[in-house]
Amino acid sequence: MPRQRKTKQRDAIEAVFESNHRPLSPNEVHDLARREVENLGIATVYRALNDMVEEKLLRSVELPGLAPRYEKAGLKHHHHFHCNACDKVFDLDGCLLKNDLKLPEGFNVTGHDITLSGTCPRCGEETPA
Numbered sequence: 001m002p003r004q005r006k007t008k009q010r011d012a013i014e015a016v017f018e019s020n021h022r023p024l025s026p027n028e029v030h031d032l033a034r035r036e037v038e039n040l041g042i043a044t045v046y047r048a049l050n051d052m053v054e055e056k057l058l059r060s061v062e063l064p065g066l067a068p069r070y071e072k073a074g075l076k077h078h079h080h081f082h083c084n085a086c087d088k089v090f091d092l093d094g095c096l097l098k099n100d101l102k103l104p105e106g107f108n109v110t111g112h113d114i115t116l117s118g119t120c121p122r123c124g125e126e127t128p129a
């Protein structure tokens with residue numbers, strides 16, 4: 001498939017990922033990019049996200065029980081935090097896999113996914129501002 005010509009829509013969607021450093025759902029991308037391009041449709045967002053995954057600009061973030069989010073490809077190993085209240089996903093720096101995990105013989109680990117959940121600072125406040 002030939003590389004699509006860059007459009008204003010596509011520029012706005014790329015800019016969203018430059019200024020938001022956390023995994024974003026298609027709806028979040030839509031809301032944020034629409035501030036730049038008013039008539040942006042959700043179908044355009046889905047298409048652009050798929051294209052950007054194919055072009056290896058983005059990777060999809062699959063979290064158990066949640067709709068896929070998207071983040072920039074090539075980020076270093078990190079984990080995610082899901083806020084149960086606002087449904088946003090945040091990046092956590094570093095790795096929290098402890099080294100005392102005992103693997104039975106013959107198992108070869110090539111990766112792991114760990115997602116934490118709870119409330120983000122905004123949602124954890126007792127009296128939201």
Ligand SMILES: [Zn+2]
Pocket residue numbers: 083084085086087088119120121122123124
């Ligand atoms: Zn929250």
Ligand SMILES: [Zn+2]
Pocket residue numbers: 077078079094095096097112114
């Ligand atoms: Zn890790």
